[in-house]
Amino acid sequence: MILNALDEVLFWDDIDTLKSTTKQLDEKYYPHDYESFHKKYDMFFKSVIPNKAEFIRRLKHYAEAGKPIWISGRNELCDDIDTDSMIKAISVSSKIGNGEQKAGQASKYQENDPAFWNFYTQNIFHQQENRILELTVGAGGGTNAVMKEMTDRDYYMGVDIDFVCAKNADALAKYYNVNGLGVTASLWKLPFDDCMFTSVCSNQGLEECREIPTMLKEAYRVLQPGGKIVLHCGNIDKMQSYDRFDQYGFSEDEMIYWAKRIRMYSSADGVEELLNHVGFKFVKRMFDEKLGSILVYEK
Ligand SMILES: C[S@@+](CC[C@H](N)C(=O)[O-])C[C@H]1O[C@@H](n2cnc3c(N)ncnc32)[C@H](O)[C@@H]1O
Incomplete structure (x- = not known):
């Protein structure tokens, strides 16, 4: 079960209702009947949050009461998955074949925009020996771009709150035969010492996260002075996880405000406002109409 961060925000005080409904719908419809899954999920939302006024009431409540803590299925204990399924998921997601498949898909996608992806990786690999931390491994698209460029002198750690995503990094590391490890943890509290990394990067990951200011403070802490943070940030109007704003009639400006x-x-x-606030210094950025922005800042 995977809950999106915006839905967690909306159900901040009532997460058990959201969890049990999602679990029931998962069991009944997912993944064989994706259409019914979404239809029923939207009906559930409309029944609990009937209009924009109630939606805004919930956003306001989270703005005041929300915290960088785990509250739902994507948590450290994987509390919604039984042991057999967990073992199966680990064995599938750690295998070199999984890495090969992920690498093939991502490389094909990245082939279309070599200048954009070169800008991303060249800024991450700015030292002879690079100690790289990737935030939000997800499906491993950004991991692939990084691991392709790694040599024996570099090492990589990729963090995701979802352990299957962390395992994607392991599979890609096996496939590319590099020093890489996927770590299951939250970006709100990174299990690393201060100043450990020469680069921190993320490929379209913050878009699915809550409590981004806390994450950027942690990224700053674990980065060495002079180290770089390189973030690929997508265009907000193209983001699936924000569909719910659309469904309740929010304009793009309102969505950005909230x-x-x-x-x-x-x-x-x-994100740039927050990076400045945390203490990062601007280095450069690249913008692409379709792909969004790559931000490069320095500690
Ligand atoms: C859109 S995906 C990232 C895409 C990925 N970088 C790629 O290139 O394919 C966002 C990821 O952020 C992770 N995430 C969300 N909240 C998190 C948190 N608090 N800590 C760590 N990871 C988190 C999700 O589990 C998800 O895998």
Whole structure:
């Protein structure tokens, strides 16, 4: 079961209702009947949050009461998955074949925009020996771009709150035969010493996260002085996880306003404001109409 961060925000005080409904719908429809899954999920939302006024009431409540803590299925204990399924998921997601498949898909996608991806990786690999931390491994698209460039002198750690995603990094590391490890943890509290890394990067990851200011403070802590943070930030109007704003009739400006207030992703500009606030210094950026922005800042 995977709950999206915005839904967690909306159900901040009532997460058990959201969890049990999601679990029931998962069991009944997922993944064989994706259409019914979404239809029923939207009906559930409309029954509990009937209009925009109630939606806004919930956003306001989270803005004041929300915290960088685990509250739902994507948590450290994987509390919603039984042991057999967990073992199966680990064995599938750690295998070199999984890495090969992920590498093939991502490389094909990245082939279309070599200048964009070169800008991403060249800024990450700015030392002879690079100690790289990737935030939000997810499906491993960004991991692939990084691991392709690694040599024996570099090492990589990739963090995701979802252990199957962390395992994607392991599979890609096996496939590329590099020093890489996937770590299951939350970006709100990284299990690393201060100043451990020469680069921190993320490929379209903050878009699915709550409590981004806390994550950027942690990224700053674990980065060495002079180290770089390189973030690929997508265009907010193209983001699936924010569909719910659309369904309740929010304009793009309203969506950006509220995303900022609830400390979620509000645009590349919003991330830049936060980076400055945390103490990072601007180095450069690249913008692409279709792919969004790559921000490069320094500690
Ligand atoms: C859109 S995906 C990232 C895409 C990925 N970088 C790629 O290139 O394919 C966002 C990821 O952020 C992770 N995430 C969300 N909240 C998190 C948190 N608090 N700590 C760590 N990871 C988190 C999710 O589990 C998800 O895998």
